[in-house]
Amino acid sequence: MNAIYPSLQGRTVFVSGGSTGIGATFVEQFHAQGAKVGFVDRNADAADELLAKIAAGPNAAKAPVPLFTPCDVTDIASLRAAVARTRESFGAISVLINNAANDQRHRVEDVTPEFWDRCMNVNLRHQFFAAQAVVDDMVALGGGSIVNLGSISWMIKGQGYPAYATTKAAIHGLTRSLAKDLGKRNIRVNTLVPGWVMTERQLRNWVTPEAEKEIDANQCLPGRLQSEHIAAMALFLAADDSRMCTAQSFVVDGGWS
Template sequence: MTDPAAPVYPDLDGMSVFVTGGASGIGASLVQGFAAQGAKIAFCDLIDGTAHADAVEKATGNRPLALTCDVTDTPAFRAALDRAAEAHGPIATFVSNAANDTRIRADDVTPEGWDSNLALNLDAHFHGAQHVAPMMRQIGGGSIIMFSSVTWFMGSADIVPYVTAKAGVVGMMRALAREWGGDMIRVNAIVPGWVFTERQLRLWAKPEAVAAFLARQCLPVKLQPDDMVPPVLFLASSGARMITGQCLPVDAGVVHTA
């Protein structure tokens, strides 16, 4: 993914960065993007991330720290964050990306399924942010970047728990930005459109569905995981030092916000 024409943010060089869900999909692209900037990058995932760490090191010369962790297991998640801080110093940028957008009709959602979905798609964002905030205060500030989704702007059907959680992420982001602003901790949200990860292509990217969605976009082009990297790097950098409490749609114009 390393692009010689990509923007370079000198302040990211040597920065301690943590990405959740970093072994595949959007997260994998984010890990490589930060590594290419010279960041001290750690990531966690449910799956073993060793192969991705190998690939990133080969591409960038910068080896990330791969940790296997379920972010819904809060003690284990906190331990992973602490392990990254021990290796790389206090976490200065926390990218909360891990998610699961499995489709399910509202009538079929069980109480257990609801709780499980929100534990990943909402609660883990808070528990991670809460744990890194003291580290950021220690170094005079930091950047927390949460991933929301256009689904809650659009009111997407057959995915109600996920949509609910992603709306909650925005409310959480704005509240934390207000509460922690005095500590120079910036909190923002990326709002991706339909990003064509391997999982999306395998499970849901049927030709008719893709055509219909692209027709709603201003830019009729498929979003790729790498498209999420430049906006996240910007929000992590000093170039965004006065940006907090904001949603940044990266969706090819499928939704419009004022």
């Protein structure tokens, strides 16, 4: 069971990439804290399943039903519109979780300029523009929290995704620069850095017996990372309990990095 954060109750939270995987757990966990959650994703079917699960679950009455807006985060106009729709429905946005990403594997030899640009747009560019879109809300509220999702991929010199690893490394620079620019307005910006999380996508595509051995060899802790472990840190970073934490990287990887 996660800790209960009274400061999250009634706050408006915006999550990108919220239909599946870690993002879906963010939506569930923030809703369970009593927060009003808006989220975007391209997968509308998965969003419907998630909303049905929340509506039928034990925390259904704790907050309004989360608001889903179909959106490709590479379309900045659509992303801004989704932020505005969440604001109109639930009030000024207090917490931004920049989660949307795609870790498609690729070889150095196969990367084209078009693929490179798409990777930057999917994994990095939208984080800045989502942050930009919520600054005025947070200033009006007297402060807020922005959580950018990173990855240990570049820290451990992971193979098979050089463009993706580049974007995830760049997020740390984005976090630290935004933290300095926005800090005097009481807006905190941190990077949440997951290790290898056992989402359905990872299990389906890449968690082979050989990968299991790699995890066992590199994590300090036994067991497997789950989305709930990442969400637990996101809740802390969004709540007032972390009020003096900013410009930092919070790694949840079982000790791998």
